[in-house]
Amino acid sequence: MKRIIALLLTVLMVFGLCACGQSAAPAPAEAPANNEPAPAAEPETPAAEEPQAYDYSGQKLVIWTCLTADAQYEVLNKQFTELGKEMGVEVEVERLSFNEMIQKLATAASSGDVPDIMHVNFGGTAQLYADEVLMPVDGIIDTIGANDFSEAYKRVLTGADGNIYGIPDWAMHTSVWYRKDLFEEKGLEIPKTWSEFKATAVALNDGADMAGFPVPLDGVQVAAQTLYELMCSKGIYFLDPKTGEYIFDQEKEEAIEVIDYLVDLYKSASPAASLTWSWGDYRNALAVSGTVAMTLDMGAVIGNAQGNNPEMTTKLGCFDFPGVDGNKVASFGSGYCFVGTKQDEPLREALITDFLIALYTPERAAERALSRPMFAFPSYLPAFEIYKQSEKVADFQTEIDTIFDAFENSTWYWYGMENGLSPMSAHIEATNIFGVALQGACDGTYTSEEAYDLINEDLAAFAATM
Amino acid sequence: MSSYSKRHRLIGILFAVPALIFLLTFVLYPVAYNIYLSFTNASLSARKAVRFVGLKNFTAMFSNKLFKQYFWNTCKWTFWSVLGQMLLGLGLAMLISQPMKGATAIRSFLLIPYVVPAVTLALVSKWILNSDYGIVSYWCQQAGWLDARQSFLAMKGPAMWVVVILNIWRSYPFPMLIYWAALKSIDRDLYEAATVDGSTKWQSFLYITLPQLRATTAVLIILRIVWTATYYDLIYMVTGGGPTGSTTTLPILIYQTSFGSGQLGAGAAISMVLGVLMLGCIVIYIRNNMKEE
Numbered sequence: 001m002k003r004i005i006a007l008l009l010t011v012l013m014v015f016g017l018c019a020c021g022q023s024a025a026p027a028p029a030e031a032p033a034n035n036e037p038a039p040a041a042e043p044e045t046p047a048a049e050e051p052q053a054y055d056y057s058g059q060k061l062v063i064w065t066c067l068t069a070d071a072q073y074e075v076l077n078k079q080f081t082e083l084g085k086e087m088g089v090e091v092e093v094e095r096l097s098f099n100e101m102i103q104k105l106a107t108a109a110s111s112g113d114v115p116d117i118m119h120v121n122f123g124g125t126a127q128l129y130a131d132e133v134l135m136p137v138d139g140i141i142d143t144i145g146a147n148d149f150s151e152a153y154k155r156v157l158t159g160a161d162g163n164i165y166g167i168p169d170w171a172m173h174t175s176v177w178y179r180k181d182l183f184e185e186k187g188l189e190i191p192k193t194w195s196e197f198k199a200t201a202v203a204l205n206d207g208a209d210m211a212g213f214p215v216p217l218d219g220v221q222v223a224a225q226t227l228y229e230l231m232c233s234k235g236i237y238f239l240d241p242k243t244g245e246y247i248f249d250q251e252k253e254e255a256i257e258v259i260d261y262l263v264d265l266y267k268s269a270s271p272a273a274s275l276t277w278s279w280g281d282y283r284n285a286l287a288v289s290g291t292v293a294m295t296l297d298m299g300a301v302i303g304n305a306q307g308n309n310p311e312m313t314t315k316l317g318c319f320d321f322p323g324v325d326g327n328k329v330a331s332f333g334s335g336y337c338f339v340g341t342k343q344d345e346p347l348r349e350a351l352i353t354d355f356l357i358a359l360y361t362p363e364r365a366a367e368r369a370l371s372r373p374m375f376a377f378p379s380y381l382p383a384f385e386i387y388k389q390s391e392k393v394a395d396f397q398t399e400i401d402t403i404f405d406a407f408e409n410s411t412w413y414w415y416g417m418e419n420g421l422s423p424m425s426a427h428i429e430a431t432n433i434f435g436v437a438l439q440g441a442c443d444g445t446y447t448s449e450e451a452y453d454l455i456n457e458d459l460a461a462f463a464a465t466m
Numbered sequence: 467m468s469s470y471s472k473r474h475r476l477i478g479i480l481f482a483v484p485a486l487i488f489l490l491t492f493v494l495y496p497v498a499y500n501i502y503l504s505f506t507n508a509s510l511s512a513r514k515a516v517r518f519v520g521l522k523n524f525t526a527m528f529s530n531k532l533f534k535q536y537f538w539n540t541c542k543w544t545f546w547s548v549l550g551q552m553l554l555g556l557g558l559a560m561l562i563s564q565p566m567k568g569a570t571a572i573r574s575f576l577l578i579p580y581v582v583p584a585v586t587l588a589l590v591s592k593w594i595l596n597s598d599y600g601i602v603s604y605w606c607q608q609a610g611w612l613d614a615r616q617s618f619l620a621m622k623g624p625a626m627w628v629v630v631i632l633n634i635w636r637s638y639p640f641p642m643l644i645y646w647a648a649l650k651s652i653d654r655d656l657y658e659a660a661t662v663d664g665s666t667k668w669q670s671f672l673y674i675t676l677p678q679l680r681a682t683t684a685v686l687i688i689l690r691i692v693w694t695a696t697y698y699d700l701i702y703m704v705t706g707g708g709p710t711g712s713t714t715t716l717p718i719l720i721y722q723t724s725f726g727s728g729q730l731g732a733g734a735a736i737s738m739v740l741g742v743l744m745l746g747c748i749v750i751y752i753r754n755n756m757k758e759e
Contacts, residue, residue, distance in 0.1 A: 100725075102728075103510070103725040103726075103728075106510035106511060106728055107510065109511075110510060110511075130511055131511055207614075208614035208615060211615070218706070218708075219706050219707065219708050220706070220726070271597060271598075271615035271616075272597070272613050272614075272615055272616040272620065273596075273597030273598075273615055273616050273617040273619075273620035274620075275620045275708075275709045275710075276617075276619060276620045276705070276706075276708055276709055285598065289598060289599070291598060291615075423511070427727065427728070430725075430726045430727065430728070431722075431726055431727055432706070432707065432708075432722055432726060435706075435708055435709075436532065436708070436710055436711040436714075439708055439709045439710040440710040440711075443621075443622055443709065443710055445622065445710045446710075454531070454532075458727075462727070465509075465514075
């Protein structure tokens with residue numbers, strides 16, 4: 001009996017070894033005769049799978065956009081419709097109100113009723129990422145051309161797991177837009193430090209009709225953006241760019257100095273009512289009514305001037321907001337990207353992937369950016385040359401180079417996403433605490449320290465829940 | 467109970483069922499759910515599990531530096547709005563109750579504010595009060611009441627008065643109509659008797675009209691307090707709660723907490739506080755009604 005069992009075990013072992021041998025890596029080639037090191041083995045790659053060809057007919061894509069201008073929406077809608085026809089799919093496009101975007105996205109994610117694709121800003125992307133509804137797009141970016149997108153832009157859209165969750169589309173960068181004619185008239189130079197900047201703003205003040213530099217502090221978003229541009233130039237952030245930890249609470253002294261400077265600018269060169277100014281107010285004041293001489297903006301002032309006061313268009317120029325002592329640490333950058341949501345079916349995922357890839361021809365990317373020139377420039381490099389050659393931006397080559405250089409070659413952050421995608425960004429985008437605190441600092445309700453404490457308490461409480 | 471009575475009662479219950487279902491679905495369930503949310507950490511984020519947190523939302527609310535300010539803002543907004551509506555409504559009701567030519571046209575004209583959409587009122591107000599091109603701001607700047615390029619909407623004291631005045635303008639027609647109907651129901655003999663006794667118009671108003679309007683006034687005050695304290699859209703569209711939170715009332719705080727910061731549980735706790743205050747008003751209203759009956 002023992003012999004039979006031993007024989008059976010031997011047979012099983014032999015079969016087992018054979019089976020293992022079949023699935024193991026092929027035996028290495030014989031060692032070379034000489035002592036040269038063996039060539040590095042090629043990484044084992046599975047047999048390349050033929051991409052499965054799907055039939056998309058009868059499929060429907062739901063796409064959301066959250067834009068601020070009709071021209072942008074029209075171009076996007078046109079491209080989506082074109083692609084839908086090319087691919088034989090029905091496309092339904094919905095336009096979200098920008099002011100309620102974060103709330104709408106959060107509600108949609110909670111109910112599971114998210115779109116297939118979305119064209120969205122960083123705050124919206126952060127919200128969708130936090131709700132874990134986005135699909136990684138690394139593969140799509142590789143197919144389009146990973147080197148055609150700036151590293152900084154890809155980093156800001158990278159999640160904690162190292163995957164990228166948005167395909168960069170437009171880039172936007174905050175600069176100081178100013179009246180070149182007034183600078184020339186008063187013999188002013190581009191300021192290089194904070195003190196020079198304030199002196200320039202004061203010098204541009206001209207009675208009740210011309211303010212040197214408005215400090216817009218509308219409650220939601222605007223106040224946070226104004227503060228963040230100043231913070232970045234001094235190297236103060238909400239999250240640690242290296243670790244993603246909340247660090248605003250460790251930078252109290254420096255942050256108070258930033259708020260002091262903001263209040264100083266408000267009191268010395270800003271219209272009194274700018275406490276409640278939003279984007280439209282300061283853009284119109286610079287580009288349409290001509291009642292302010294400089295303002296922070298992402299370039300939409302050009303669109304305002306072209307549409308409402310064309311004579312002003314040639315009088316406007318831009319420069320980077322300076323650093324405290326001349327060396328600017330970072331700046332405030334922004335952008336819009338395309339995101340796709342997780343799908344259960346491979347066919348749906350393939351459809352979204354193919355649709356997104358098809359959106360990235362140089363012509364299409366340039367057309368999207370040119371739908372509101374200067375406000376947005378293409379982050380897809382092959383489209384950038386087409387963009388630059390367009391008549392729409394022909395008069396602004398210097399400004400484009402300034403913005404492009406700041407975006408591509410300098411350090412920039414989007415608030416709350418200093419270390420990649422983070423729900424903190426969506427919170428900053430939606431809270432009104434920046435408006436309450438900074439308006440209060442400017443109208444004397446709070447000291448700069450109290451304003452800082454209000455902001456810090458709110459953000460720290462949120463950070464604790466992340 | 468006879469079979470007829472039983473059947474009659476059953477039919478009565480059946481007729482009440484749709485209303486009962488409606489109340490359970492759209493009143494009781496939301497209220498109960500709100501109470502539940504106020505004791506949880508519920509948020510707008512889909513990934514966060516809802517946990518019971520006891521009284522944490524309430525303690526956080528009462529220890530928040532800004533909550534006290536927003537609570538008093540709500541009191542100020544409600545008190546002055548209701549007072550203004552009632553006085554203006556009563557005054558105009560007395561005016562239109564006088565026999566005069568074109569009374570119907572005047573009554574219709576005075577009702578216009580009530581049908582003006584809040585969004586229209588908000589946009590026009592912001593326009594005429596704009597610091598740079600608003601006509602009202604321009605006049606005030608010229609008169610020296612405002613600094614150059616300043617607006618009442620950007621000043622923390624005046625901003626509240628602006629929204630209160632707008633609310634009074636929009637809401638006075640309701641008290642006016644109710645008072646007008648109540649004035650019509652006062653027995654004219656009382657006035658005639660008073661006149662015979664040598665009463666002046668002011669004495670007639672003080673000792674006849676006002677006492678006769680007492681019940682109407684009590685009901686109106688309660689209703690207007692509930693509607694005004696929970697009113698949200700006009701302030702939000704005109705000032706957004708600013709500047710410096712000076713026009714942020716509890717309904718605006720509820721919205722900002724729930725949908726701005728995404729803290730549904732904390733927002734529910736604030737709405738509980740507002741709800742309890744309003745419940746107090748409703749209890750007074752019901753007791754008042756029962757006394758009259």
